Amino acid sequence: MTPKGPHIDWAGLSPLVALLAGATVVLLVGLLRPRFIREHVVPALALLTTLATAGLTIWQLDERKSLVSGALALDGLSTTLTLIFAAAGAATVVLSWRAVAPRESAHGEFYSLVLTSLAGMVVLAWAQNTVSLFLGLELLSIPLYVLCATEMRRATSLEAGLKYLVIGSVGSATLLYGLALIYGATGSTQYAGIARAIGDRGLSDDALLLTGIALTIVGMAFKASVAPFHQWTPDVYEGAPTPVTAFMAVATKAAAFGVFLRFFDSALIDAQLTWGPLLAALAAFTIIVGNVGALGQSSLKRLLAYSSVAQAGYMLAGVVVSTKLGVQATVFYLAVYLVMNLAAFAVIIARERETVLGDDISALNGLGSSRPALAWPMTVAMLSLAGIPATAGFMGKFFLIEATVDGNYAWLGVVIVIGSMISLAYYLRVVAAIWMRDAPVVAPAGSDAVAAAAPRPALAGGSPDSAVQAPLTAGADAAGSGRAWELTATAMLFGAATLVLGIVPQPLFDLVARAGDAFTNLV
């Protein structure tokens, strides 16, 4: 008698398998000696992996099945989120090509960590019980702690990695404790089992369960940078290598909201009356804190960090209402958030390499006349983040507000609007810098490559009447970087996507409709 192995649905698992296999291959190929292979073949393989993941997900788009004995599920939400992760991963790989971080930390390892983190996100978004939830969360987080610190010669990068590690671990521990308490109250780790236990036994005011829910919210809020658990966000975003920041901003956010949606809108749905007002209050608080925090920032990465806090608040509103419309609006916003942020980050990275000003807002001064190919995507991204019509951001906000009003949380819709008003002040400042301020002139950094490599050196010379003046770009060219076509192309691609989705959003609506259908329990 031959022992019979369990049935493995390779087709369903294929996106996840592709990512993990890709991570291994990339790591191994990265060990080869030739520089060309490490610097160009490795990123190409990583890119191929993300594209393959996307392709396999599209292949499985209409499948609805439970995988690994009910630990994971392939449904509309899984596939939609996986597509978002794959897009974010592909963009991160392109943005990291020729960047400092992979050069300093060995190329194979860098890209392998990105792919592993993506695999963690996939597990997290597909999870159907609290064990795979935690597994996915750690698989996502641990590579990210390392990625933040990959620019090893820069103190702020190391600081960001350490800070993220400490805070992330606190978040994970809190979440784990919360999950344990929920298990204690309901006796199940399966989402469906938890939901059944709450529904059947009327546990919605059980002290153990409520403590568990509260701790779970706190743990997830850390990951999704929801105020008041967002304090790490600006520092880590600023310190991390910018491609990694972009990855964290778009992909981690999508994963965190994927699990928010799954856990709260399916496992804990019968306790909605308990956690709904709490999350609503958190959402409103987050929107205000994020937008107010962004106001005075002069570092673009910090600005986008606070803006990402605010956007987390908007998306949380879609979770709060617990309707299909809310789920769809949240996922729609995640996709929109991806395109507009990637356009912005591509421009920031390009300017970091072209000028010596780093990610300071003044690096964008006069961009409208000197680099229109970067200026337009950045402008569109900022207007979209602010929610101006004809951009994807407007559609996203429209959808979210509609979901809040429909779910009897009209006041939360008004808070979203108030947040957007505050946000105009800082998004428009960026647009004004691009188009309305002249490019500053400084003395050339010349052969002093150290000055160009430093994160934000003082303007050399300082005095406006110093003898030799040259446009900023001259200094950066001397430092050996210069214009990178792939950054411009990424910025243009996502900038164009932001506009197209603002004018022809129907395909994206159709895609996220699948995500809503994953929640059969919601109206």
Place this chain on the structure above:
Amino acid sequence: MTLHLSILLWLPAAAGLAGLLGGRTVARVLAPVAALLALAYAILVVADFDSSARGLQYVTDKLWISQLGIHYKLGVDGLNLFLILLTTVLFAASTLWALQREWRDERTFWFHFLLAETAVLGALMAQDLALFVAFFDLMLIPFFFLTGIWGNPGRIPAVTKLVIYTLVGSLLMLAAAIATGVLTAQQGGGELSFAFSDLARTHLAKGTQEWIFLCFAAAFLVKMPLFPVHGWMPDGYRAMPLPVLAVFSGVLSKVAAYGFLRVVTPLFPDAAVHYQDLMLLIALASVLYGSAMAFTTTDTRLILGYSSIAQLGFIVLGIFSLTPQGAQGAILQSVNHGLVVAPAFFILALLAQRAGGSEDLRDMGGLAFRAPVLATLFLVVAFANLAMPGSSNFVGEFFILLGVFQAKIVIAIVAFTGVVLASVYTLRLFIRAMHNRVGPRAESRELSVRDGIVLVPLVAAIIALAFYPQLPLHKSEKTVTSSVREANALSGTPAPAQAFTGGKTP
């Protein structure tokens, strides 16, 4: 004849985009061509418009986003017909004016300028609330760039203030608009739809109408602007480049007034009645405040700016008289004011050139001396602005005051003083600029032919409208009446069985 509004709507933006991609020369050629073609198309629409028919004409209706119930629905009726014409006229004039001047990065300038035309036309033609809100918000963005990049010193803080002021109102309106759609669908039990025709079928509960009304009113009042929310106006007006200011002042404020008649009075009649007194008082305060400021300031731009506040106060008085006469007067006065204010700004620019570059009234004076043609054109504009009997503005104000008289007699009596004040500040502007002692650096010069090409047709339009104000009144009568019918019935103001039919001028 089948006329496609989409062509009219997208023509300017398409030309702007082509110019942006094509280069400076292409942009300079395409801009006037697009602006004039749009004008020709609008004239065609007005000529072809069937004034005896009820409801919308030339309707384009496509479901844009099915999940959100947003339609791409355009249409023309009596409410927006002449405002569309006005928009194309002013944009064509401003395009010709701007073409004669040098602009830095000219491709981008024309792109934003033409995009602005498309956005304004879109807001006027939209027959779907969500589409209207989208265009209404979008309209501001090109002006942000036009002012911020090509404006006068101090432009960045000024334009930031302008945008934040107006978008605060607009975003509140966005929330209110979404609430209107969702709650109407919930209440009526039908499919979610933002089309005006679907929204008008069910009215929301009175309490809901009231907060929604306030959000819409905030958006429209800031855009006009009226008295308590005009804080962005002085800086904004000073910072804008002149051809941009001419369309901004001439058209954008009218879109807000139009919004009241298109959205607020038909969809929220209960709230309109509830807040009638408040709105009338705001309008009255604007008339008095705007007039008072206009005859005390010496910056000529601001004189026109404050006079616009006063004029828009009149327009709102007409709308919130909630009578057919008042509403008709408001529409007519919107067209009149647009036609007056744009040439007035162009004339100011000419005066400033002749006064050594200063736009201050104290530096002008005696400019009519060697410029009889310019002086005559200015006089016609000035007379129209002060609503001289015989001008179309007189007819407009007469209708407005007639409407207010029926609704609230006390307010009508106070508002009459506004008519007097208008002549005070307009004549002060004219006399101190054109006559009086010659300014320190003033030099009187006649109008050049290229400036005349822009100014003379505009002034001719004012004169034509003075002879034939029945044209807009007649074509708009049916729709305007139905727009305020419900609110009128609720307010209990006795309205004549039939509104003014356009046959005879009083």
